[in-house]
Amino acid sequence: QAAEVGHAPPSFAGRLRRRRTQASLSLSSAMAACGFHNIAACFLGFVAAVAATKPLTPHFKWGQTKDLVFISVMVRDLDPTSVAVSLPDGDLRFKATSTKGEEHMLHLPLREDVEDEVKFEVAARPDKWGVATVITLNKVHKHRWDLLVQDPKKFKGLMDKDWSREDAELEPEIEAPYVEDHDLLEITAANLNKTLAKYSPLVVNVRYPWCTQCKTQDDTFAKAARMAKKNRRLKNVGFGVVDAREERRLGKQLGAKCEYTCQYQVFTEAGEDPCTIKSQYAETELINIVKKYIGPAVTLVKS
Secondary structure (H helix, E strand, O other): OOEEOOOOOHHHHHHHHHHHHHHHHHHHHHHHHHOOOOHHHHHHHHHHHHHHHOOEOOEEEEEEOOOEEEEEEEEOOEOHHHOEEEOHHHOEEEEEEEOOOOEEEEEEOEOOOEEEEEEEEEOOOOEOOEEEEEEEEEEOOOOOOOOOEOOHHHHOOOEEEOOOOOOOOOOOOOOOOHHHHHOOEEOOOOOHHHHHOOOOOEEEEEEOOOOOOOHHHHHHHHHHHHHHHOOHHHOOOEEEEEEOOOOHHHHHHOOOOOOOOOEEEEEOOOOOOOEEEEOOOOHHHHHHHHHOOOOOOOOOOOO
């Protein structure tokens, strides 16, 4: 039966401690037996002992509908009572043990955001990779994901597509290269402060590449950026874009969303919280708003 995610049962931690203790005792016994006469053998014994405690990475497969993501994680000889699933920081974590005491762990940095609620159930029948734990996630944004994880290469040979749970009617979404097409600044968590040292103010459009809710305002933003480059007074103003899918944590921090109420974030100094301004339908209106952030916030007037 489907069950809400919980923490691993106490027996899981207990088994893990016992395995590590046994490995440590085996290592100590091996070293005592060989003494100093066979250093190489002791080293190999140490490597084997460490390997014995290293968790295994299970095979998994995934499919999706417009609203849901399904991830099946397979473990041979699975102990169903040991299964634990969680979503710390929006990433999926799975851990379980087999009936032989082998530990299995999986950490998936998801491509996009999901709701905090997660459900899972253990399948009645095993497949070629073992017994499957079927995890169901609710998408925050109801649309087709292009990928399950940020970097699929890390899971080469472990990840498959679950065509039985894939909605074949979901069409790939068209994603225009917005930043490149309009010569805008690409803002990431790694280069934000460096970019702020070069531009002030820095106006940031936080957007999803597949979202078309703010298409008109996106065009206005790009036109305002071109207008600013031609104005000497605005030479220090930067117009940048955060890809909220590629930069999930930064996008969430800056209030990323896909709605008609489009907004921008204005940074004036590194380390300071940005100001939020509404998008505009005319580039001149947007430029007039941005001009208010040029220069010091307070000017001393001598009387």
